[in-house]
Amino acid sequence: MRGKIMTLILSLLVFFGTGSASFAVNPDEMLDDPVLEKRAREISKNLRCLVCQNENIDESNADLARDLRILLRERLKAGDTDEEAVQYLVDRYGEYVLLKPRFGLHTLLLWTGPFIVLLIGGLGLYYTRRRMQQNAAAARIEADLTEEEKKRLQELLKSESETAAKTP
Amino acid sequence: MIVELGHFALVLALATAIYLTVVPIYGAQVGSARLMNVAAPAAGVLFLLTLLSFLSLVNAYVVSDFSVLNVWANSHTDKPLLYKITGVWGNHEGSMLLWVLILTLYGLAVALFSGNLPASLRARVLGVLGAVCVGFLLYIVTVSNPFERIPLDRAPVQGRGLNPILQDPALAAHPPLLYAGYVGFSVTFAFAIAALMEGKVDAAWARWVRPWTLAAWMFLTAGIAMGSWWAYYELGWGGWWFWDPVENASFMPWLAGVALLHSAIVVEKRNSLKVWTVLLAIVSFSLSLIGTFLVRSGVLSSVHAFAVDPERGVFILSLLVFFIGGSLFLYAIRANTLRTGGTFAPISREGALVVNNLLMSAATAAVFIGTLFPLVYEAVTGGGKITVGAPYFNLTFGILIMPLLLLIPVGPMLSWKRADLLPALQRLWVAAVAALIVAFFVVLWVDHRAFKAALGIGVGVWIVVGAIAEMLQRAMLFKAPLKVVLKRLATMPGQMLGMTLAHLGVGLVVMGAIISSTWKQELITSARPGETLKLAGFEITFLDESKVRGPDYVAEQARFQVKKDGRVLGIVTSEKRTFAGRAGMPTTEVGLMYFPTGDLYVAIGDKDSKGRVVRIYFNPFVYFLWLGAAFMVVGGITSLLDRRFRVGVPDRQKIPASAQPAQ
Numbered sequence: 001m002r003g004k005i006m007t008l009i010l011s012l013l014v015f016f017g018t019g020s021a022s023f024a025v026n027p028d029e030m031l032d033d034p035v036l037e038k039r040a041r042e043i044s045k046n047l048r049c050l051v052c053q054n055e056n057i058d059e060s061n062a063d064l065a066r067d068l069r070i071l072l073r074e075r076l077k078a079g080d081t082d083e084e085a086v087q088y089l090v091d092r093y094g095e096y097v098l099l100k101p102r103f104g105l106h107t108l109l110l111w112t113g114p115f116i117v118l119l120i121g122g123l124g125l126y127y128t129r130r131r132m133q134q135n136a137a138a139a140r141i142e143a144d145l146t147e148e149e150k151k152r153l154q155e156l157l158k159s160e161s162e163t164a165a166k167t168p
Numbered sequence: 169m170i171v172e173l174g175h176f177a178l179v180l181a182l183a184t185a186i187y188l189t190v191v192p193i194y195g196a197q198v199g200s201a202r203l204m205n206v207a208a209p210a211a212g213v214l215f216l217l218t219l220l221s222f223l224s225l226v227n228a229y230v231v232s233d234f235s236v237l238n239v240w241a242n243s244h245t246d247k248p249l250l251y252k253i254t255g256v257w258g259n260h261e262g263s264m265l266l267w268v269l270i271l272t273l274y275g276l277a278v279a280l281f282s283g284n285l286p287a288s289l290r291a292r293v294l295g296v297l298g299a300v301c302v303g304f305l306l307y308i309v310t311v312s313n314p315f316e317r318i319p320l321d322r323a324p325v326q327g328r329g330l331n332p333i334l335q336d337p338a339l340a341a342h343p344p345l346l347y348a349g350y351v352g353f354s355v356t357f358a359f360a361i362a363a364l365m366e367g368k369v370d371a372a373w374a375r376w377v378r379p380w381t382l383a384a385w386m387f388l389t390a391g392i393a394m395g396s397w398w399a400y401y402e403l404g405w406g407g408w409w410f411w412d413p414v415e416n417a418s419f420m421p422w423l424a425g426v427a428l429l430h431s432a433i434v435v436e437k438r439n440s441l442k443v444w445t446v447l448l449a450i451v452s453f454s455l456s457l458i459g460t461f462l463v464r465s466g467v468l469s470s471v472h473a474f475a476v477d478p479e480r481g482v483f484i485l486s487l488l489v490f491f492i493g494g495s496l497f498l499y500a501i502r503a504n505t506l507r508t509g510g511t512f513a514p515i516s517r518e519g520a521l522v523v524n525n526l527l528m529s530a531a532t533a534a535v536f537i538g539t540l541f542p543l544v545y546e547a548v549t550g551g552g553k554i555t556v557g558a559p560y561f562n563l564t565f566g567i568l569i570m571p572l573l574l575l576i577p578v579g580p581m582l583s584w585k586r587a588d589l590l591p592a593l594q595r596l597w598v599a600a601v602a603a604l605i606v607a608f609f610v611v612l613w614v615d616h617r618a619f620k621a622a623l624g625i626g627v628g629v630w631i632v633v634g635a636i637a638e639m640l641q642r643a644m645l646f647k648a649p650l651k652v653v654l655k656r657l658a659t660m661p662g663q664m665l666g667m668t669l670a671h672l673g674v675g676l677v678v679m680g681a682i683i684s685s686t687w688k689q690e691l692i693t694s695a696r697p698g699e700t701l702k703l704a705g706f707e708i709t710f711l712d713e714s715k716v717r718g719p720d721y722v723a724e725q726a727r728f729q730v731k732k733d734g735r736v737l738g739i740v741t742s743e744k745r746t747f748a749g750r751a752g753m754p755t756t757e758v759g760l761m762y763f764p765t766g767d768l769y770v771a772i773g774d775k776d777s778k779g780r781v782v783r784i785y786f787n788p789f790v791y792f793l794w795l796g797a798a799f800m801v802v803g804g805i806t807s808l809l810d811r812r813f814r815v816g817v818p819d820r821q822k823i824p825a826s827a828q829p830a831q
Contacts, residue, residue: 099557114534
């Protein structure tokens with residue numbers, strides 16, 4: 001039954017940490033070197049706390065997020081570049097740890113999808129408009145004709161379709 | 169006994185809903201006035217039965233009847249009355265009941281206000297609403313029963329307590345507002361389906377649809393804003409939007425609703441874009457359904473969560489397939505019966521509204537794809553996991569929404585049918601100059617490196633000044649005597665004024681978002697009472713800490729004195745609360761002090777070897793976000809009060825309701 005009692009907001013709880021006592025990035029984890037610490041904070045914002053939902057490790061209250069924050073700082077202290085530090089975590093935890101998935105065949109639809117929608121919409125618009133213009137033009141031409149001309153046009157169209165029907 | 173009565177009323181409501189669905193729609197099909205006329209009274213009965221059921225659940229909460237499983241799991245005798253009541257919708261089962269209650273209330277409202285609709289359209293609209301009710305009531309009655317009892321001999325004497333995070337006024341009001349928004353789109357949906365059945369969409373139809381869309385969108389705006397405000401002051405680090413799936417679930421119908429609002433204008437004024445508008449109405453409601461259900465089924469966290477609760481999951485999935493698939497199928501076979509009218513040049517008011525729709529749809533698609541991609545990925549790759557987070561949304565959504573933001577002031581300057589871009593842009597010179605000045609000011613004096621942020625703020629100024637300029641030009645400022653201008657301003661149609669306010673609100677949100685995220689200042693440290701911390705020109709002295717006791721919680725409270733330039737500005741208190749029955753989830757009460765330039769935000773954490781963890785933030789102009797949302801809501805209300813919306817109200821002037829005849 002516990003699993004069933006889930007609400008829109010209850011599920012928020014899952015996202016915002018499981019209620020462990022720690023609480024986003026803590027002063028005791030921070031590096032003394034402000035430049036390094038700033039880099040760590042920036043990188044943290046793009047790394048996912050694995051047990052939370054779509055929450056980055058910088059904001060997460062979960063213990064695991066704390067471990068990841070400390071691990072990341074250790075890598076930076078050891079002299080890793082930003083990319084190396086991130087790659088180190090990806091090697092250990094998989095691409096799942098990245099909040100911004102890498103562009104590739106497996107994420108092609110993700111990255112191009114919205115723009116494909118835009119393209120399809122734009123094309124649809126173009127063709128709808130062209131069709132509407134043609135309809136309007138046809139209506140206008142018809143309106144410009146006198147009664148006599150209309151009659152002749154009808155006859156012409158009719159005879160043409162008849163000849164078309166006769167030719168095998 | 170009252171609980172059983174509520175349960176019984178719920179089953180009766182289901183029967184009534186089935187009746188409401190079948191009889192009027194059949195009546196409309198065969199043209200029987202008698203059968204069609206039962207729709208309105210049935211909608212009334214349905215509402216009363218659902219209300220009875222809901223009130224009996226509320227009663228169970230108020231008297232703390234812990235023999236009801238739902239009450240036991242979510243309430244506590246020590247809870248203040250307000251949170252006993254809001255606890256009703258602080259859980260899955262109760263909130264679904266609230267959903268249906270709001271739905272039946274909308275049904276009643278439609279029944280009451282639709283007296284002058286064509287009889288068959290009215291019967292069909294109410295019938296479709298009834299069908300939506302059937303789906304939800306069936307779900308509640310079969311797999312999500314809030315009235316389930318615990319056998320009396322085993323009934324506990326104390327409840328487990330409401331989730332502490334929910335014990336907050338903003339979050340108490342958040343679900344009802346959000347639901348009023350979601351459910352509001354069901355009315356638009358019902359109109360769309362009824363139109364497909366009738367094979368007719370005209371300006372009168374659009375005039376009916378627009379207020380309902382507007383109402384739904386307004387509630388959704390208020391609900392989302394409240395949720396984001398709550399996150400801001402409750403979560404303890406000053407964030408206000410996270411692009412998490414739950415937020416996205418409410419954001420998608422909001423975006424689709426914006427598109428729908430704009431395309432309905434074209435149907436109403438120009439009798440064009442009908443087929444597209446009907447589709448948008450279906451999409452908005454579908455996104456609302458997906459929003460409600462995907463969040464509730466737990467499927468968003470993982471496909472596995474779905475399997476934990478297969479009964480509900482399958483039901484939810486079937487409902488989605490039935491409503492979304494069914495309506496799209498109906499659309500596919502019937503849409504061509506709706507004639508399109510009114511052509512227009514690409515550069516025209518219609519053209520601008522179409523571009524709005526195009527970009528809005530693509531932006532909605534970005535949110536949709538990003539939210540559901542991990543799910544689909546997991547299902548397709550057989551358990552492969554991938555994360556799509558804030559950086560993705562900021563990038564894709566940002567790219568798609570920027571051109572739209574730039575176009576906001578331009579659209580209203582264009583005339584219907586055919587317009588010239590150059591004069592429209594010329595009329596916006598004030599806005600352009602203001603935007604450039606502000607952007608240059610930011611780069612030159614505030615922050616040399618914040619080039620992108622300066623551009624963003626420029627866009628915000630462009631929207632705000634553009635909206636005001638449009639309104640003043642409409643009032644003929646500098647072209648007519650001041651008296652005339654004032655009179656024109658005072659008698660400006662609510663729709664126009666509403667548009668100005670809402671667009672202005674968008675500009676404010678843009679500015680608030682960019683300024684607060686670019687120049688947020690923070691200080692995270694440990695401190696002992698007596699120490700003084702400095703941030704953003706403030707001197708914040710940690711005065712003392714103590715333990716305080718609330719009705720159903722104990723809290724560690726810390727007080728801070730705030731000084732600036734040697735002047736004491738006041739004291740902020742920050743708390744960490746632990747609630748009865750839920751010891752594992754401490755919540756934070758942030759201390760906030762508001763200034764015209766932003767908020768000072770103080771939160772406390774745990775104790776460590778160097779004292780207590782203190783987080784202080786200065787969030788510049790973050791209140792623009794909520795101010796902007798308020799402008800949008802007020803704009804919506806202003807537009808709703810427009811006399812022209814009130815069909816049937818005699819017009820003051822002898823001019824027909826729509827000034828521009830439909831072509």
